[in-house]
Amino acid sequence: MSISPDTKDRILSTARELFHSRSYADVGIKEICTLARVQKGSFYHFFPSKQDLAMAVIDDMSDDWAHGFVAEAFDEALPPTERLDYMVDAVYYWQKAAKNVEGRMPGCLFGNLALEVSTRDEVIRARLNAVFAKASARFHETLDQAVENGSIPPLDTEATATAMLAYLEGVILLAKTRNDPEVVRILGPGIKTIRIELKPTN
Amino acid sequence: MSISPDTKDRILSTARELFHSRSYADVGIKEICTLARVQKGSFYHFFPSKQDLAMAVIDDMSDDWAHGFVAEAFDEALPPTERLDYMVDAVYYWQKAAKNVEGRMPGCLFGNLALEVSTRDEVIRARLNAVFAKASARFHETLDQAVENGSIPPLDTEATATAMLAYLEGVILLAKTRNDPEVVRILGPGIKTIRIELKPTN
DNA sequence: TTGACTTGACCGACCGGTCTAATATACTTG
DNA sequence: CAAGTATATTAGACCGGTCGGTCAAGTCAA
Secondary structure: OOOOOOHHHHHHHHHHHHHHHOOOOOOOHHHHHHHHOOOHHHHHHHOOOHHHHHHHHHHHHHHHHHHOHHHHHOOOOOOHHHHHHHHHHHHHHHHHHHHHHHOOOOOOHHHHHHHHHOOOOHHHHHHHHHHHHHHHHHHHHHHHHHHHOOOOOOOOHHHHHHHHHHHHHHHHHHHHHHOOOHHHHHHHHHHHHOOOOOOOOO | OOOOOOHHHHHHHHHHHHHHHOOOOOOOHHHHHHHHOOOHHHHHHHOOOHHHHHHHHHHHHHHHHHHOHHHHHOOOOOOHHHHHHHHHHHHHHHHHHHHHHHOOOOOOHHHHHHHHHOOOOHHHHHHHHHHHHHHHHHHHHHHHHHHHOOOOOOOOHHHHHHHHHHHHHHHHHHHHHHOOOHHHHHHHHHHHHOOOOOOOOO
């Protein structure tokens, strides 16, 4: 078989799909290799361990997000409130599409991995935490702008931003457990009502 | 060795601890047996499979909750708003205590299992869904009473109840990823601000 | 010729689960 | 009560399969 320049990419995207639609522990390297049409030796040429693969998958998807629908959702041209709507809609349509293809709602890869491995693997946990921190920062900017232009009353924008991210993850968790993307559509709008008040600065 | 009448209970509580502090896939039956001081033959005498064990663990913990702090939190004697505070506080102190003992925040067993196995195991997924439905029902009652006694304006109590549960799970997810129970204390109060409006009944 | 990449056999450890034999308890009799 | 029997429980060796990971021998392009 000839050398294909995209071997690493094939491994990465295959692993990403499998980890997302099942779980970290449930997907073996052998299975990834088979689906990616790669031999084990090649795999370990590119990734020293399964843990390294997981890190690469996380980075890969995080980048895709940052340059994909997250960038669109948090477009500075959009009014702050609409950005939240956009985000919820994007999650809804994404999960719905995924369910139509696979029959099951995969949920959020980061959330899935976080709950599965963060008590066992400090390195992965830290990486996932960084991804969440970045996501939270986008909400934070949005809220700061909303407060600045007066569209919402002052509040603890940093805490509320994190709260909104938490809410989104929680909604996805429940929707996945119900295997019903409609949960996202119904509960999603609630994200705009979350408020954490400023701590009195005395 | 003598026959001990609580073999099944030992297996159950050991499995519960291990599943909670690690994950379903990461904990083997052999390890459970060793810690519970039980032989494999005995294990499979009481539980036909690992899946059955998981179901039993879920039921076990669900019952403990229902008769434990959930019953206290949703005590009808408490004003509805205080019940939400109680719930958040309980989660906070519980997670904090667990972290002090084990060094890591275990999060919510149900949430953990839901994200790990619900794409692979319909039976467990359905059971977890039922547990969430029961929890959501408690929030629902609470909100109905709050609306009834006028302490909050009318809203879609059913959807909001689910949204609150989602928020709680999301907060726990983020806290676990940060391995910091303080996240629960800081974001927790936000649960009372979540509102999902009634759909216009036309 | 070098070095990146591929091949696929191989490794020990562990997985969930099975099985037979032993043992303790409970139930039935005389 | 004693003896015998059925049943519940325990003991632990054993099974095929899979796990993450290794390795020596190639194959290719530069």
